[in-house]
Amino acid sequence: MSRNRIRKAHFRASSLKRRTVLASGIALIAAPLFRAQETRAQAATKPHFIAIQHPLGQMTEWLPSGGTTDFELSEQTTSLQPFRDRLLFVRGMRSALTENLNTDGAHVQGVQATFTGRRPTQNTSASAESINISIDQEIAQLLGADSLALGVLSGGRFRDVISHRSGGEPIYPEKNAVKVFDLLFSDVGGDQLAQQKLRAQRQSMFDAWEADLTDLKTQLGAQQQRHLDAHLTELRGLELDLAKIGTACEAPMMAQEQADYYTRSANYRQIGKQMMDLIVAAFGCDRAQVASLMWHTGGQAGITYPWLESTTSHHTLTHASDREEADDQLRRVYTWYTEQFAYLLQKLSESPHGEGSLLDNTVLFWTSSLGAHRSHNGRDMRVLVAGNVDGYFNTGQYIQSPTNGSLGQHRPLNDLMGELVRGVAGQASDAFHSDDMNSIDEMLEIRA
């Protein structure tokens, strides 16, 4: 991590800010989101990032009440009280789903629009061309770090995917926690001789693998080569991992379930917890720095929460004509998701990293593919950022962007995401910014 780059980015941003403020006279709408940092902790810390999607927006009453810094958590978010000062609630931004106030994209594209910052131009077909890189992959790429793409009960459709490589290729999330465990921790334990043998066996396998792939590539057209290139890239990643065999690492305790366990909605809670535990353990063992977690897209097929005494599908509840009864169930649902987020924060805060905890060095970006829970569009997005990567972000704030009025007042979520990339990866992102100068100005206004 280069401190110079961060400093440089700050100077550049500050001078731009001063210039545009004078020119446009836009008023400050929030306290500074970003605190200038002279130094970062010198211990061997690494920045981490987690992007999380839960289905179907948030209720307005989920949001805090009160002002920017003196906000109070809502009833649905009381589980976050211990972490209040590490949170940054943001409401009112618009995702790429909503390019302006008159057009919203088909909301089934919400996941891709939100996490890649660009609305796919095609509706259902599995074409990667119109998709941007996703925020988690952008950060992983800039950091040169390993990443995980995990799903709890996500679908297998193109539009159900948070993580996209550069060029748009989807990374279908892994839903089987045992396979994630295998990748991360199967080499943990065992004596030195066994580890040496494993390394040698894998190396011989990978050599043949690579030679076969290279042969194949020369015989195929460009489209097919693209598929094989992805294979080769991951193969080189596995080869690099061979060096990690035998390094100190504490594998998490995890029940090893059968494959079909991970396809049953009855196990939603347990699978979710396993995935969160795996993320924390992977960070703790330095086997990944970035993760995405897809709970569920919330589509028509639906997810239900019988343990919350909610047996109507989440999707149906957001369309229900009996709103009172539906909201009653939805309160429990959104409270539960918040508790899961709090659990993840707790686990991160208990994991030592450098001189502090993992939470001190992680940014979590939690939102949904949609804004308000009933609206099914990308306006008034409700976002919760947690963690300040060692003091980089000025957390403990509730930023409210105006939720009505002209387009100019709706800041693109892209600009917030761009700042998250900058904060975690230490460099500006080409992928996440809006072309809207007004909104860029506003984003800068909320920086120190």
Next chain:
Amino acid sequence: MTASHDRRSPTSTRSSQLLRWSPLALTSVAAIACSDGAVSGGGGVPPVADPGATMGAAPLASAGGGIGGQAQSDPFTPVAAPTTTTPGLPGEQSACSAVPVPGSPVFVRLSAKEYSLAAFDLTGLENAGDFIRRIETAGFVAASPTLSDKTELNAYATAADLLAAAALESTAELSDPSQFVSEAFVQDFLQTFGARVFRRPLNEAETSRYLTVYQSGLEYSPEDAVRWMLAALFASPHFIYRVERGAPTAEANGVVPLTSWELASRLSFFYSGSAPDLDLREAAEGGRLETTEEILNQARRLVQTERGRSRLVSFFSQWVGVEDLDAAVTDRLQRFDSSPEVSAALQESLERLVEHVAFEQQGTFADLLASPMVFVNQPLAESWGIAGVSPEAEFQSVEIPEEHRLGILTHPAALAVHSTNSFANASLRGAFIAEHVLCTPVPEPDAAVFSQFPVIEQRSATNRQTLEQQHMTPACAGCHSVIDPLGVAFENFDQAGRFVSTEQHDPHPETAIDASGSVSLGGLNYEYQNAAEFVSALSQSDAAEQCLSRHVLRFMLKRQESPQTDRCTLERLSEHVDLSGGQLTELFVGLAATDAFRFLTVADTQEMQP
């Protein structure tokens, strides 16, 4: 569309039913096409998913016509028009019979199921491919051609280790470990076993490559050496992908034939969902996959095997939507009955029907759509009020006891899947019929539609009227005026697929349900009073069968069909099915009789379509 096409319609005013339903609905059908952009209310979303790559851009309601009408924008109209009554694109129509029309090469990763079956044949280990992520491609379960990430790749390596250990135990040729020190022995074994793993003989470079792996393992022990070599074979891209290049030496006029090994793979993956069996391998080796007849014979043999049957059944399960990626489908089937035996039996009941019609009855698609039979075991029979099925009995076929129910589309599993949890949803059911039975794309509603979503304060007397109140608004009517009438044909079935004769909703729960309507299919108008009459109409129409062929192509090729390159193939398939009496099995088999099954365009082998 003229009245002369209405010869099967008992009345000349086919719109009378719609008129009775709603004058507004009629207007909408005539004026707004679902896919012409009127739907999005000025939004910038292209209403048709992917006009370039997908076919069937037929507007749901073409001007002056109903569903599946003349659809001049549908590039497949010539295929779907068996007679001269429909004006099509005459210039293109004749092109198919003039010259051989080669296909494009397949590049796919074995799906979880395919990998598992192939691995089982080689090692005896079951479900080894469960780690391969299931995705939806062209409406069917597959594996993404691009590997997802390192986790998935590592899972291949782990699976390869397990398969190697299993092969070491189960392979007869490896029963004497004392031979493992001999490189000559290992090389012989590599050539025979490797050819099964790769589904073709290894070339020299590959043989020496895998012997190198063996040699590295010798540092530990001869057994390790063989195990390492086996693991490397199972990890190879030649095992986990299916790649076709054709036989370049036989190129003529820009067309290459598939090699006999590639043909064996196609036949076996298309018709049995796995790698070639011994019979196919011998045919490939002995040059007995040369003529269309030899190829068709293999296809017919394979489709009748246990795996072949289960593959055809799986196609229909996925087409109906009861075999799906989402756990939600299972959840939904389970939610309607407290008895887990009943929900477990639902999918099987539907699959038994398919198997019966296709294989025992050697029936047609029309037979499947209009079958009077239903398969029940004791828990199902009890739940449906059918007497005389003993608890010990296996599934058995009985006559459907209700007069409104007929065939696969009214099977309770099919109806339950296309419902929401709490109520039967005519729009979902109608969209399913439009897309899966009539190949008419229905775009997802965009948020602009939702922003104008009418909230119903007071329900009308019938669900149908409430729907109309809700959906005949300008933002919704473009699609709903077309899909809702298709869906209300099933209004007599609740969200669990149970027969009901009166309205289930307040305020008038005793009102009799009206499931009547009319539909235009291939230029002919059909009126119906209930679901049984509606599905009979579908079963008589060529439109439904033509649409099914497209789905077969998607299922086999794991991609959307292309209006340009697949049109002739579909036409050939259609001719084949007609000539063979329309049997469902021939709908599968007929693909093997097309030029595209045996030949590739050279240009395509260089620049593969995505």
